[in-house]
Amino acid sequence: MVNEKKIDAVKREISPLKLADIIVLTALIILSVVLLVTVYGKTGEKVIVTYYGVSEEYDLGQDREIAIEDKLTVCISGGAVYVKDAQCPDKICQNSGAVKKVNETIVCAPFGITVRITDGKGGGNKVVTG
């Protein structure tokens, strides 16, 4: 009996949320959402298409079509990238729509092709001497 009373007392101390707590919680949630959006929501600058380990970088600002053999066609249009014609049975990549934010990817598993958006700043730590 004594124990239950103690537990009740502890529960009363902790559980009821005060208005102020709710304000702080809301503030924290808003803050984290803002941070997430600013860090991960940046529109990309470049797109890297990798096929069999060979990567090619393209400018997102320039509309073009990139045909990868007769397997699929990657389309850059209006700062976004999508897969147009995929000659694979599942067509998952074709149906996954357009990507344009940094680190967003489209993967075509059957052909081993990946399309990844970057901020175009990668490799800035590279220096050449000689």
Add this chain to the structure above:
Amino acid sequence: MKKFFAAVFAAVSLFSCFSCAENYEYEYLEKDSAVFSGAMTLYVKLLGRDASSAFEEMSLTLEKIGSEISLTDKNSALSYFNEKAEENEKVKVSKETYNLISLALGFEKETGGAFSIGAFNLSELWGLDVDGYSGYDPFEDIPVKGELPDYETQVLSAKAHCDTSRLILTQEAGECFIEKSDGELKIDLGGIAKGYCADLCVGIAKRHSLKSALINISGNIVLLGGYYDGRKFVDWEISVLQPRPKAALYREEVCAFGSGGDISIVTSGDYRRYYRHESDLQLCHIIDPISGLPTDISLGADGKSYVQKPEIVSSATVLCGSSAAADAYSTALCVMGLENAARFLQENNDVCAIIFTERGEAHGRMYASDGIEFIKEDTYGEFRKYEKYAPA
């Protein structure tokens, strides 16, 4: 109580604004400029609030020193000193140039004469001053015609006027002067000036409290702090050019290593500035001040003719704290040859280096100081072709 939490909320939102501002500040300022009518190039990547004023100050400093020590500009103080100054005539120079010369004389002692600023007479004799080798185009590969200088009558007599102990530095009433007790002495600061300027630029970067910087003065590289990739500081990745064939043209990489920064990296080699003589000898711009010959040839058995050395240091990349030192040592290591260079490096622990040698057009040996962390050694096919040299 409510007021208290409102204050906390306000503080949190303010803090989030600040963190955004911080993020914005963490973008590199990337600039390059040709200083002193292209004789030197300055390429920088600077991170910090004061980046653009730091860049301005760096350009001005380089311009000032360049205009004083340039040998292509016939009106510079150093050109005057070399061409017109008479014996014991005092030539006024800036404090910076004065310091640069005394630093260079110190490195000459340390390297046992392998690095010297006094060998300009020899460079001119061999046609290996800037005017000389710049007439040769490696793409066209048209051999340079003409007689090579005679060893006894020309090389030895030019060498007699390369003694830097005949160079006198004086200070009077806060002003700096250089003079020579040998009227024929000519000095060339090309082997150390870029490094010295890079060191001055580091000082400027620090005064402007930059958080990270890459300063590249015509290939003399200084890294200040780590590289900020937008979220955190990471290591720099430094690639070394493959010295053969014709690295300067093809720009293939032979190896790469990582560095957390606060280091200077300078590569000297025989492959960028050289010419091929009609006798089929290849002559590089680095003069051995001790033998009086370009580092890739030696005197034949008859004591008159010249022969290509069977093995030469084709590339020496030096890593150390001071860029002036890295500049001077990288030249000195090329002059010393692999064995002596490795010994020098073992005696001077604060200097690290990667050295490649070539035997004709074939890969020679490679020596790297223990402190160097290679990245992805296996991806560089050419790197494995060099025989690793381990001094006894």
